[in-house]
Amino acid sequence: MVDTAQRPTTPTTSTDASVDTGPIKIAGDPSAPAVDLPTLNRQLLGTWADVRLAARELTARPEMQRIEGLSMDEHRSRVFGQLKVLADLGHVHRAYPKHLGGQDDQGGNIAAFEELVTADPSLQIKGGVQWGLFGAAVLHLGTKPHHDAWLPDIMSLKIPGAFAMTEIGHGSDVASIGTTATFDSETDEFAIHTPFRAAWKDYLGNAAKDGVAAVVFAQLITRGVNHGVHAFYVPIRGEDGAFLPGVGGEDDGLKGGLNGIDNGRLHFTNVRIPRTSLLNRYGNVDADGTYTSSIDSPGRRFFTMLGTLVQGRVSLDGAATQASALALTIAITYGGQRRQFTAGSETDEEVVLDYQRHQRRLLPRLATTYAQTFAHDEFLVTFDKVFSGKADTDDDRQDLETLAAVLKPLSTWHALDTLQEAREACGGAGFMAANRLVGLRADLDVYATFEGDNNVLLQLVAKRLLTDYSKKFASADVGALARYVVQQAADRAYHGTGLRTLAQAARDFGSTARSVGQLRDTNVQRQLLTDRVETMIADVAGKLRSANKLPRKQAADLFNSHQNELIEAARAHGQLLQWEAFTRAVETTDDAGTRQVLTWLRDLFGLGLVEKNLAWYLIHGRLSAQRAQSVTAYIDRLIARLRPHAQDLVDAFGYTQEHLRAPIASxxxxxxxxxxxxxxxxxxxxxxxxxxxxxxxxxxxxxxx
Amino acid sequence: MVDTAQRPTTPTTSTDASVDTGPIKIAGDPSAPAVDLPTLNRQLLGTWADVRLAARELTARPEMQRIEGLSMDEHRSRVFGQLKVLADLGHVHRAYPKHLGGQDDQGGNIAAFEELVTADPSLQIKGGVQWGLFGAAVLHLGTKPHHDAWLPDIMSLKIPGAFAMTEIGHGSDVASIGTTATFDSETDEFAIHTPFRAAWKDYLGNAAKDGVAAVVFAQLITRGVNHGVHAFYVPIRGEDGAFLPGVGGEDDGLKGGLNGIDNGRLHFTNVRIPRTSLLNRYGNVDADGTYTSSIDSPGRRFFTMLGTLVQGRVSLDGAATQASALALTIAITYGGQRRQFTAGSETDEEVVLDYQRHQRRLLPRLATTYAQTFAHDEFLVTFDKVFSGKADTDDDRQDLETLAAVLKPLSTWHALDTLQEAREACGGAGFMAANRLVGLRADLDVYATFEGDNNVLLQLVAKRLLTDYSKKFASADVGALARYVVQQAADRAYHGTGLRTLAQAARDFGSTARSVGQLRDTNVQRQLLTDRVETMIADVAGKLRSANKLPRKQAADLFNSHQNELIEAARAHGQLLQWEAFTRAVETTDDAGTRQVLTWLRDLFGLGLVEKNLAWYLIHGRLSAQRAQSVTAYIDRLIARLRPHAQDLVDAFGYTQEHLRAPIASxxxxxxxxxxxxxxxxxxxxxxxxxxxxxxxxxxxxxxx
Incomplete structure (x- = not known):
């Protein structure tokens, strides 16, 4: 095993790792493959590399960064001040229209925004509340008069605002919120009202202190008909900072993290707003109370409105992946220097990253972080195409929704898992706030449940997969099913996000994956991962077939009895999408050494997924017992091979000491x-x-x- | 499914759940088994039930509890003040000798101590530093003159002290610490010295602020010989609070949690202490510099000294289990009341605990928490016997060490996992500091790496299992091995903690566990779990057989290439010990309804372990593919059966609102x-x-x- 402890670590001042670090040959074996750091760094930075590098210059500035140990009030004030800097720099305006000073740049906006997580997740999320939720709701749900009236002040932070969707009683099920907006044609006003305690808006950033307005989601009622949830622009505080008449609220107080954000509750007692304060892009009320909408189906209208706010999930996927990369950079750098216990020598203690267990703890998580990084860049490209209008067919939008619903859960959970493992891998030092891991973990905790609870999102994905399945096979007889051809090429099936299908022949490869060599084969991995999702969905679909004929309660019970399986199938689907993105990235890597190392890392990711679900492959006859054992043995070999490249692979993320700010990684x-x-x-x-x-x-x- | 949402929740004022809650029959089905709450509550409280109830009266007092949002300095001051209350009440003196005002009650001391975690983990751990580490080191490593000189003031908190073992450079490998204590016969003194930066003592509670003395672990050097690590009593601060000459240090500052404790670093520049300040129970230096010890082997002496401090691990196992129980009480109570989404009805939303996924998230963790609770009580009994001298043979001590090394990792990791799942299961409400889950998680984070890093501890256990294996089979021929009889009865093999063995016949039961009925069978579960540990150890032992003949470096590499397997085998062994304790607890439950429900819960724990390692059982031919699938199906049935009892099962822990202090569980x-x-x-x-x-x-x- 090559000792990399004497290697220079991440550069201390440059903001781009590619500047002063050339390709590194592994000591002792000049023929061994090596990573070309500048190339890999650029590849990881992705489509909006320059935007990211510029953002990293900003996040390297001390005044934009979190200071540990501030009181909640101090932290809130600091972040609010930083938000003003973001506004003054236009850092957060890229997505807004050019005529208002923005750049109409959707993808770049998210790329720049998610980089903020390395400065302070509170800064990221508070910025997200202001410009990604509150402002974006005015932009996407409002129309020109709203844009002209409010967007300039929202962009400049003259109007800080809350995004008042979630209520105490309804988070995941937004359609069931209790707040009402009842039209009164006599005064040409809506009355915004909170009918009971569970309908208080809750967990809203900017609500406890800074917000002077809110976009309030409420059931739109006119002429005795409830047209479902719509958004309304509602001033909540006067110039003196006090609530306006009819508005009330509370401070959520201290949270598990993100304490730079002033989350709070709001309630409304028949607060009157002009009819024109309805954000009316998808639904309008005339002076006489007539409701009209360009989208006839109330259900579709609701999901279209919510769909315009998908960018929150996009940015959480990116930010969570960055936090994982940062954590692994810290833990792997430290693990490559830290020594504990003598083993192979009387005098020299072992570098802890040379212990197999330590490698097993960190390197598979590094492989997943790479997969996520590549998957996220593709996700961002899809988002950009849809939101810029370059490609926004129903299929495109559905792909975007699916990616958001499946990638955000996987990456936010992965971040928590990785931050924790990195923290433990650094021992007591990892528990010190100065080394950043505990603070990042505390802040990112809530990423798993906000902007869509992870389990609820995965269930949505599962439902889509079931729909895909039934569309494809509803009327197919067994022969048609068997003839269904595996789509191996880089056609739409691989770029889209729907259920993949394998030819029947491919589904039998349990008998073909006989050697370790085959486990390395890209198509064998693809088949193993694809087959599992398809078979899981087919299994559940078969069990649910009778649900249509059952009374509602029994149908619900039947569905519920397979809920866990369905969510696991959705998870497997998301992992497949990540694996596909990783594979495409490997295929576009020109440098031979980098490509070899990335292939090992991709194999580690792919076979790691197979190993985690080995019982499934055995039960379903996809792998023999002997072959199953060789999966683990081969993973052990991959990990040993990757060990000498571990420092390169984290250095390639390109974080400098200004971003890491962890003494143990210095x-x-x-x-x-x-x-x-x-x-x-x-x-x-x-x-x-x-x-x-x-x-x-x-x-x-x-x-x- | 029975709706328990209308059930009264945990009592709001009583400190004992058994006072006002009678046996509860499940609505709608009078013949269904029901838990007898008072009986189960008493059973969970365990051997030191009365001590625990008294401690819970103390932890129910607001002045002993954590206040969220205090600054680090305020929190430190508050906890120090609470420590004085503990001292004044004698709450923390039970383990000390009667003639000094203690009670010579080892088990009761830990039981009372670990209850403090529900008040504030900082209080628990700071108390642990003062009386469980610093004071206990003087008690167990010192002799009568030391006891007389210092214990009264340590007990009263007149001398707050640090336990200065860990160094920046050495945590897990204590034997390699760098601090030296060199005897100078001319002055009859030891010189305590820190030779380099990595030898600074670090992460020491009481070091940053409150400590006026420290027990310092250092390499004892006299007459040119290093006798290994010994403990020395060293004053560090004068009455003015400043460091004494030669002593220096730093504040560790903010941590991921436990910020009520003033952790810090210490270093020593030839600090002179009298020869008699060596805590000399296991090793002494005469005035002429001659070293003597009652334990000849330096290795055994070192481990004996460390062994006297095992109580830290005992109490962490208990505290972590309590935190898990508290978290599940909060999440299950909330989950049984919270509603989201309609499914089976047009108007009534579902209680979230009725969703299969929600049950899958919480109930298996409840089963594990029960297993840990019962295993911990037995652990505590073992500890009490050894430390009271009632039973402290080498075997007893080895059992205690093994229990400590295997249970502490499992329960501390389980607590982090459970606190996080409970937090997510409560959504945004779970992220509010007021609902306690995030704060407890932050505090308990470090339990996974202090008092023995979890991975290092499990490796120790694995080494013991390998030793047990080689002792049993070193000279056994195949016939002897086959005749080795399974020890089914409650004999020493089941009460001890060493490697279990099954008869060859039992090892073939893959072919016998053919029905779901058999999975319910206690002995089948025992065999499945026992067989796995034994086979894993036997496999690795076979692979390591050649290590003795290899050069040191190659032997180390060979061992390292199986490190991950070994640690997983140790984990499996610990889970088996927990399962055995759970099974013994079920067997002693008289009430038929309670026993039935506990049996289901035990089955859920046992089969959950099988399900997690299903691939192993399939690869090794212990379960057929069909049988493996029925494990999951049966777990689903168990979970559905346990759902109506979920509230009872958490109420039985006996926490009142004063302990929960989570509005969402009120x-x-x-x-x-x-x-x-x-x-x-x-x-x-x-x-x-x-x-x-x-x-x-x-x-x-x-x-x-």
């Missing part, structure tokens, strides 16, 4: 280790070192004989 | 849900409810025909 551990080793070397050389009691006893024992 | 959610449902019911009845647009459209569509 090289200080290597300095301390070297100082201690030098001390003992000199002591041994001096001849004055105390003798170990054990050695004295051994000498005595020999003499006694 | 019944407030049920009130809000009822208010909302009542509002809609009245609205429907009034005839003035707005009509849904969808309904209007449906009517129009009918009319148009």
């Amino acid at each position: 090289g200080i551990e290597l300095e301390r280790q070297n100082e201690a080793r030098e001390y003992y070397r000199k002591l041994r050389d001096s001849g004055t070192a105390p003798v170990q009691e054990k050695a004295v006893k051994a000498v005595k024992a020999v003499k006694a004989k | 019944g407030i959610e049920l009130e809000r849900q009822n208010e909302a449902r009542e509002y809609y019911r009245k609205l429907r009845d009034s005839g003035t409810a707005p009509v849904q647009e969808k309904a209007v459209k449906a009517v129009k569509a009918v009319k148009a025909k």
Whole structure:
């Protein structure tokens, strides 16, 4: 095993790792493949690399960064001040229309925005509330008069605002919120009203302190008909900072993290707003109370409105992936320098990253983080195409929704898992706030349940997969099913996000994956992963077939009895999408050494998924017992092969010390280790070192004989 | 499924759930088994039930509890003040000798101590530093003059002290610490010295602020011989609070949690202490520098010294289990009241705990928490016997060490996992500090790596299992091995903690576990779990057999290439020990209903372990593919069966609102849900409810025909 402990670590001042780090050959074996760092760094930065690099110059500035240990009030004030800097720089305006000073740049906006997570997740999320939710709701749900009236002040932060959707009683089920907006044609006003305690709006950023307005989601009622949830622009505080008449609220107080954001509750007692404050892009009320909408189906209208706000999920996927990359950069850098216990030598302690268990803890998570990084870039491209109008067919929008619903859960859970493993892998040092891991974990905790609860989102994905399945096979007889051809090429089936299908022949490859060599084969991995999703969905679809004929309660019970399986199928589908993105990235890597290392990492990701679900492959006859064992053995070999490249693979993320800001990843551990080793070397050389009691006893024992 | 939402929740004022809660029959099915709450509560409280109940009266007092949002300094001051209360009450003196005002009660001391976690984990751990580490080191490593000189003031908190073992450079590998204590016969003193930066003591509670003395672990050097790590009593601060000459240090500052404790670093520059400040129970230095010890082997002496400090791990196992129980009480109570989405009805939303996924998230973790609770009580009994001298043979001590090394990792990881799942299961409400889950998680994070890093501890256990294996089979021929009889009875093999063995016949039961009925069989579960550990250890032992003949480096590499397997085998062993304890607890439950429900819960725990490792059982031919599938199906059935008992099972832990202190578990959610449902019911009845647009459209569509 090659010792990389003496390698220079991440650069200390440059904002781009590619500047001063050339390709690195592994010591001792000049023929071994090596990563070309600048190339890989650029590849990881992705489609909006330059935007990201510019954003990283901003996040490298101390005044934009979190200070540990501030009180909640101090932290809130600091973040609000930082938000003004973002506004003044136009850092957060890229998605807004050019005529209002924006750039109509959807993808770049998200790329720049999600980089903020390395400065302070509170800054990221508070910015997200202001410009990604509150402002975006005015932009996407409102029309020109609304844009002209409010967007300039929203962009400049003159109007900080809350996005008042979630209520105490309804989070995931937005359609069931209790707040009402009842039209009164006599005054040409809506009355915004909170009918009971569970209908209080809750967990709203900007609600506790800074917000002077809110986009309030409420059931639109006119002429005795409830047209479902719509958004309304509602001023909530006067210039004195006090609530306006009829508006009330509470501070949510301290949270598990993100305490730079002033989350709070709001309630409304028949608050009157002009009819024109309805954000009326998808539904309008005339002066006489007549409701009209360009979308006839209330259900479709609701989901279209919600769909315009998908960018929150896009940015959480990116930010969570960045936090994972940062955590692994810290833990792998430290693990490559830290020594503990002698094993192979009397005097030299082992570098902890040379322990198999330590590698098993960190390298598979690194592989997943790479998969997510590549998948996220494709996700962002899809988002950009849809929101810029370059490609926004129903299929495109559905792909975007599916990606959002499946990638956000996987990456936000992965971030929590990775931050925790990295923290533990750094021992007590990992628990110190100064080393950042605990703070990031605390802040990212809520990413798993806001902007769509992860389990609820995965269930949505599962329902889409069931629909795809029934569309494809509803009327197909068995023969048609068997003839259904596997789509191997890079056609729409692989770029889209729907259910993949394999030819019957491919589904039998349990008998073909007989050697370790085959496990390395891209198509074998693709088949193993694809087959599992398809079969899981087909299994559940078969079990649910009778649901249509059952009374509502029994149908619900039947569905519920397979809920866990369905959510696991959705997870498997998301992992397949990530694997596909990783594979496409490997295929576009030109440098041979980088490509080889990335292929190993992709294999580790793919086979890691197979290993996690090995029982499934065995039960369904896809792998023999012998082959199943070789999966684990091959993963062990991959991990050992990747170990010498671990530092390169994290350095390639391109974070500098200004982004890491973790003393244990600064090289200080290597300095301390070297100082201690030098001390003992000199002591041994001096001849004055105390003798170990054990050695004295051994000498005595020999003499006694 | 029985709706338990209308059930009264945990009592609001009593400190004992058994006081006002009688046995509860499940509504609708009088013949269904029911838990007898008072009995189960008492069983969960365990051997030191009365001590725990008294401790819970203390932890129910607001002045002993954590206040969220304090600054680090305020929190530290508060906890120090609470420590004085503990000292004044004698709450923390049970383990100390009677003649000094203690009670010589080892088990009761830990039971009372670990209950403090529900008040504030900082209070628990800071108390642990003072009386469980610093004071306990003086007690167990010192001798009578030390006891007389320092214990009274340590007990009263007049001498707050640090336990200065860990160094920046060495945590897990204590034997390699760098601090030296060199004896100088001319002055009859030891010089305590920190030779380099990595040898600074670090992460020490009481070091940053409160400590006036420390027990410092250092390499004892006299007459040119290093006798290994010993403990020394070293004053560190004067009456003015400043460091004494030669002593220096730093504040660790903010941590991921436990910020009520003033962790810090210490270093020593030839600090002189009298020879008699060596805590000399296991090793002494005469005035002329001669070293003597009652334990000849330096290795054994070192482990004996460390062994006297095992109580830290005992109490972490208990505290982590309590935190898990608390988290599940909060999440299950809330989950049984919270409603989201309609499914089986047009108007009534589902209680979230009725969703299969929600049950899958919480009930298996409840089963594990039960297993841990019972295993912990037995662990505590073992600890009490050894430390009271009632039973402290080498075997007893080894059992204790093994239990500590295997249970502490499992329960501390389980607590983090459970606190996180509970937090997510409560959605945004779970992220509010007021609902406690995030704060407890942050505090308990470090339990996974302090008092022995979890992975390192499990590796220790694996080494013991390998030793057990080689002892049993080293000289056994195949015939002897086959005759090795399974020890089914409650003999030493089941009460001890070493490697279990099955008869060859039992090892073939893959072919016998043919029905779901058999999965329910206690002995089948025992065999499945036992066989896995034994086979895993036997496999690795076979692969390591050649290590003895290899050069050191190659032997280390060979061992390292199986490190992950070994640690997983140790985990499996710990889970088996927990399952055995759960099974013994079920067997001693007299009430038939309680016993039935506990049996289901035990089955859920046992089969859950099988399900997690299903691939292993398939690969090794222990379960057929068909049988493997029925494991999951049976778990689904168990979970559905346990659902109606979920509230009872958490209420049985006996926490009151004073311990939970989570508004979402107070019944407030049920009130809000009822208010909302009542509002809609009245609205429907009034005839003035707005009509849904969808309904209007449906009517129009009918009319148009």
